[in-house]
Amino acid sequence: MSSLILPRPSTHPDLYHGKYVASMFAETTRDLWYDPDDASTLYQDFAGSIPVTNEGQSVGLVMHASKRVLFRYTKSDLLNTDLWRGVGGPVASLNSDGSVRITRNTTTWYCGFGPRAGKITIPPGCAMRIKISARSFGNSYILSGEPYANWRDGSSVLHFPISNNSISSMDRVITNRTGGTIVSTEHPFPTGLGFYMSAPSSAGLPASDYIDVYDFEVTGYLPPAYQMTATSRPIYRRERSGYLDFDGVDDWLLTGMLDFSNTNKATILAGLRKLNSVGQFSHVVRLGTDQEGANGFYLAAPSISTQYNYSSYGSVQAFANTQDSSYAAPHSAVVTAYSDVSRPLVGMRVNGKLVSENQASQGSGMYSNRPVYIGRANNSPFRGRLSGLIVRGSLTDEFLLSHAERYLAHKTGVTL
Numbered sequence: 001m002s003s004l005i006l007p008r009p010s011t012h013p014d015l016y017h018g019k020y021v022a023s024m025f026a027e028t029t030r031d032l033w034y035d036p037d038d039a040s041t042l043y044q045d046f047a048g049s050i051p052v053t054n055e056g057q058s059v060g061l062v063m064h065a066s067k068r069v070l071f072r073y074t075k076s077d078l079l080n081t082d083l084w085r086g087v088g089g090p091v092a093s094l095n096s097d098g099s100v101r102i103t104r105n106t107t108t109w110y111c112g113f114g115p116r117a118g119k120i121t122i123p124p125g126c127a128m129r130i131k132i133s134a135r136s137f138g139n140s141y142i143l144s145g146e147p148y149a150n151w152r153d154g155s156s157v158l159h160f161p162i163s164n165n166s167i168s169s170m171d172r173v174i175t176n177r178t179g180g181t182i183v184s185t186e187h188p189f190p191t192g193l194g195f196y197m198s199a200p201s202s203a204g205l206p207a208s209d210y211i212d213v214y215d216f217e218v219t220g221y222l223p224p225a226y227q228m229t230a231t232s233r234p235i236y237r238r239e240r241s242g243y244l245d246f247d248g249v250d251d252w253l254l255t256g257m258l259d260f261s262n263t264n265k266a267t268i269l270a271g272l273r274k275l276n277s278v279g280q281f282s283h284v285v286r287l288g289t290d291q292e293g294a295n296g297f298y299l300a301a302p303s304i305s306t307q308y309n310y311s312s313y314g315s316v317q318a319f320a321n322t323q324d325s326s327y328a329a330p331h332s333a334v335v336t337a338y339s340d341v342s343r344p345l346v347g348m349r350v351n352g353k354l355v356s357e358n359q360a361s362q363g364s365g366m367y368s369n370r371p372v373y374i375g376r377a378n379n380s381p382f383r384g385r386l387s388g389l390i391v392r393g394s395l396t397d398e399f400l401l402s403h404a405e406r407y408l409a410h411k412t413g414v415t416l
Helices: 018-023 075-079 398-412
Strands: 032-034 069-074 091-094 100-103 110-113 127-136 140-144 158-162 167-176 194-197 210-221 235-238 242-247 265-274 282-287 296-301 307-313 317-323 331-340 345-350 353-358 372-374 383-392
Touching (some): 018 398, 069 075, 075 210, 265 398, 307 331, 317 331, 317 353, 331 398
Antiparallel strands (some): 032 383, 100 210, 140 158, 140 194, 242 383, 265 331, 265 383, 282 372, 345 353
């Protein structure tokens, strides 16, 4: 007899508490939410072209769990002449087979694509997924990333050749890893996305005058976390829920540059299981590396001192610590840390209970514009499981905090 897979009831923690967690990210383009239990957000490669489908696979890219769309352009948008930039602009027309033909004009080989204002805007740390199938009749490319070093897609620039007289397909994620906003510009190089119909190539391809596009979708998303080095990627595993397994040696993830320079407040929530007690402490998450000092924060898991440690640093460093013999590895917990440089305030909760809070001075100033490191910062790696992570550049009210803690508790296997 076959069994039915029933929908989760509205009281299921993922749905009931998750909707409140998602509400935290309705407007921000900087704050982070990663949920390894949702395998649809995990990819084996940092370009997002190989999904995680089984336990034991390494994770090179973790997409933002909110799945909030910042912008989306589809094939029909290619027919909108207001979205094309460049000298004179190209001509786009609909073919009888449903594809869109992009024909270059007589004055330029470059066709930049963007919204009416002439810009596809990618905020710091955010990402753009490009899905395209196209056929060229000559020497053609899809270009993205000027200045080239601003993109993290495995090379300095996305330079995807479209096959001559055959269909080429691409599906990948590229991340704005700089501290600034990337926008699409006009001729000659589009920094958001563009088509380049080139002069004859050295390999003998003729000049290209048009491209037929069969599938086209460009979508913007909130900041992902990635790891370019294959041997330094955490492993996807499942027990009661999915989690990332960090080896405590060289596994870690990072984001692009995130702009925390306009805030002096932070909230971190982590659902974790610490598996060893080696070293002074192990970084679960940190804004910047442990050598960058001021204007940052970090959360460290119990080590030989069985102490959770949270640090907030304006121009002066302050701590919220809690030590208990029950924190010795292996130890599972939902750890919440928060800080406000200006009040001042720094505090910590473990499994929903306040364990440390003080008004120690953190000096003055804002946090900084840096990557967020997950699972390691220089020489303090985390050995354990990460079932979920939230990082916000603001304080979080008790109502949302309690929902987020319960959401992570269900995935981590702890009782609040």
